[in-house]
Amino acid sequence: MRTEHKQRYERMVDDLRQKKLKLTPQRLAILRLFCADESHPTAQDLYARLRTTFPTMSFATVYNTLDALALAGLSSTLNLGGESRASRFDPNTDPHHHAVCDACGSITDIPVATPAPAASSRDAHALDSAAPGFSVRAVERVYRGLCAACRKKRLLS
Amino acid sequence: MRTEHKQRYERMVDDLRQKKLKLTPQRLAILRLFCADESHPTAQDLYARLRTTFPTMSFATVYNTLDALALAGLSSTLNLGGESRASRFDPNTDPHHHAVCDACGSITDIPVATPAPAASSRDAHALDSAAPGFSVRAVERVYRGLCAACRKKRLLS
DNA sequence: ATTGCGTTTAGAACGATTCTAATTACAGTT
């Protein structure tokens, strides 16, 4: 998986260059951290980690850089509610779903299963009768429940 | 559909009574408005409408009442991001999905299609290999795209 | 009618995000 992250980083840097955006040390530091982060971090998460090696880093810069990536389609934003209402940022551009643990809040990527034609036509029908003429651009799916670790903990108590 | 809303209202009032919560005029006004609202209103939306007929109503009361309903499982909360980051409240307790318009932000309920066993087992497998041991409590699905009205507008321009 | 305690209220506090205006520094030019 290291190569995958490397590729992500390259794509991000290329995009900044191509858009004539400046390759500042702040941006590169954010990119290095973000491209390898599977945890769906909040802006706070990233800021806190960046601060240790980059004490002058500002919040606005974190948000600005994530915005630039989002504009390029290289990052997306998740709003999952729950404890903290903070947005979570996702460097994984492959279409995928999310499993969110009710107890610990961990977010896991779930690759999309190629859907059976019968099922997807049934879904399409349900959609079309409830929202006629709606044209779908994307479908998001969130599984809510308990991750393996939290389920184990719950059984012990 | 009027009867359905009436039933919702009755269930909400019954629940307050059963929980020994007081049937204040504020709560009843919120319930009357909310039980018949298919638009997934924000707290602001409800507050603004309540204020016209109930000028002393406070924000805290709106939130408190929605919390009480949520605790009873009679209301749920949606965090869809986008323009406003405000939570949307949903009095529809049937399991259902949502179609959200990118342009106008409208949210439409989509009943769940009874899934084909083949498809759901494929999904289960994808979930289990990416998040082994995760126990699912609920699945949320959001269709993003353009509603019929906004698509029409887009074609004209 | 009395009264206790749950409820409402206005406004302050809070967390997350965006904006502002002054400073800094990248990258292209000389």
Added chain:
DNA sequence: AACTGTAATTAGAATCGTTCTAAACGCAAT
């Protein structure tokens, strides 16, 4: 290597949505 235009960074203020607080109120049981 120095210069320079302009984009980016910074700290802090502002804003938005939501929750908290403490005092006043009023439902409902007696």
